[in-house]
Amino acid sequence: MADPPSTQPASSPRPSAAPSQAPTAHVNTPPPAETPELLVVGRLVAAQGLAGELRVLPLSDFPQRFTRPGPRWLQGKGQPARAVELCSGRQLPGKELFVVRLAGIDNRDAAEALVGHELLVPAADRPPLEPGEFHLLDLVGLEVRLLQEPAAPGAIGRVLDLIHAGNDLLEVELAAPVEGGTPRRVFIPFVEAIVPEVNLAEGWIGLTPPPGLLEL
Secondary structure, three states: OOOOOEEOOOOOOOOOOOOOOOOOOOOOOOOHHHOOOEEEEEEEEEEEOOOOEEEEEEOOOOOHHHHOOEEEEEEOOOOOOEEEEEEEEEEOOOOOOEEEEEOOOOOHHHHHOOOOOEEEEEOOOOOOOOOOEEOHHHHOOOEEEEOOOOOOOOOOEEEEEEEEEOEEEEEEEEOOOOOOOOOOEEEEEOOOOOOOEEEOOOOEEEEOOOOOHHHO
8 A cells, every 4th residue: 555655667550351351452542632643554463472572464665664663553443543652673574564562562462452453653754755656645535537538527436545465456436336326346456557647636546447447
């Protein structure tokens, strides 16, 4: 994801948990007014070893999100974001995964309690981009247009997300629903041959999809 940028080759102490419950990791929570607009850059997918380290699936092309110590935020599904300190991080050899150590997480039980949480950074913290790179927040919500002739009038859909899967994939909700009125979503490779134009100023991207791509 393009922070994710994507390159277009184009206190209190809590009561003790019951024995059957996983322990809840302790992280500091700033007052809501102090929480900045946040951007998801990774997902905690597994505990690593016994000392509290966690494996992170990156949703960002910037390794420093996972290796540079400093403040981060964690967010579980349906929960508010909580501040946490990233103490250290490294990439697993030969893998896309990173291993991170978070302050206050010092055993496997505490780490496993955080599996499934998202790792976030302030949205304003955007490393500089190279030509042809875009931030996720810049892409989500853009109209999707066809560039071929005859082109459909107006937008054919809207970008919902950008997904890392070998090649980056744009998740697009099409404007024309399927029978029954259910919105239909397609996944479009974010490569220059298929998405040759990204017009951030006007709020749209242009497609030249191969036959059948929008019918998948």
